[in-house]
Amino acid sequence: MPTQVHEFAWPDRVVIGTVGLPGARTFYLQVRTGKQIVSIALEKQQSAELAGKIDEILDQLIALEGNPFSIPTGTPIELVDNDPLEAVEEQFRTGAMTLGWDPTTAQVVIEAYPISDVDADDDDEPSDGNSTEVAEMLLVRMPVGTARAFAKRTREVVGAGRPACPLCGYPVDPDGHVCTLPEV
Numbered sequence: 692m693p694t695q696v697h698e699f700a701w702p703d704r705v706v707i708g709t710v711g712l713p714g715a716r717t718f719y720l721q722v723r724t725g726k727q728i729v730s731i732a733l734e735k736q737q738s739a740e741l742a743g744k745i746d747e748i749l750d751q752l753i754a755l756e757g758n759p760f761s762i763p764t765g766t767p768i769e770l771v772d773n774d775p776l777e778a779v780e781e782q783f784r785t786g787a788m789t790l791g792w793d794p795t796t797a798q799v800v801i802e803a804y805p806i807s808d809v810d811a812d813d814d815d816e817p818s819d820g821n822s823t824e825v826a827e828m829l830l831v832r833m834p835v836g837t838a839r840a841f842a843k844r845t846r847e848v849v850g851a852g853r854p855a856c857p858l859c860g861y862p863v864d865p866d867g868h869v870c871t872l873p874e875v
Contacts, residue, residue, distance in 0.1 A: 694826040697722075697729045697782065705833055707738050707845040708776035713853045714864055720785070720803065721776050722831050728777060731803055731829055733785040735849055742845035744790050745799055745838050752792070752835075760797050762835050770840035783827055799838040803829040 699705070704723040709716040718738045721730045733741075753762045786806035793800050805827055833841060853862035859870045 694828060696828055696830055698830045699724050699727075699729075700832050702831060702833065702837070704772065704777075705831055705837060705841055706772055706774075706776070707742075707841070707848050709848060710776065710779055712865075713851070714862065716852065718848070719776060719779055719781070720801075720829070720831075721779070722829070723777065729782050729829060730776070730779045731782050731785050731805075733788075733803070735852070737785060737788065738845050739849045741788065741790065741801070742842040742849070745842040748790065748792055748799060749835060749838060749842075760794075760835065763839050766839045766843045767836045770836050772840060772844060782829070793832065796832065798832040798834055801829070801831040801833070803831075 699722045702722050702724050704721070706721055707718060708721060709718050711717055716735070718733050718735055719730045720733055720738075720741075721728065723729075749762050752758055752760055753764065783805035785803045787804045789800075789802040791800045791802075792798075853864065855861065856863050856868055856870060861868075861870075
């Protein structure tokens, strides 16, 4: 089965954004180069983890003795992107993601794969070789400054949701919240 790769080697824009109101938001990773734009849906937690891991990779590179790369400790002001998402057409909903570092280009690399509809148990079924389903993936390579800006924006977007209840820590809905704490 051929894999359709949506590849962005030096994107003009790569951001996490949302559509919908807090409590009913859909998170999107949106990447654009010129007129090519891809938006993939992902979970809030996936977004938060991605931002945290990107910062972790960059911080580890800064601390690496003899590091030949110029890694910013903060977000370069010229790379701050607070604009809303562009027109969103969901390419796929993200299942697995990988994150890495390419030292040959000094870029953070994100690979995102769609949620698979195929169970592992179905692998025993023979294939007739005429499947029309095409696997997809998103491959994004970001320079270090862009990666810092991406992580910062993502943390802000994730944090802009519903406030947490001070008693139970769960999100407070706009129409109210009832805590069910265990009795002491």
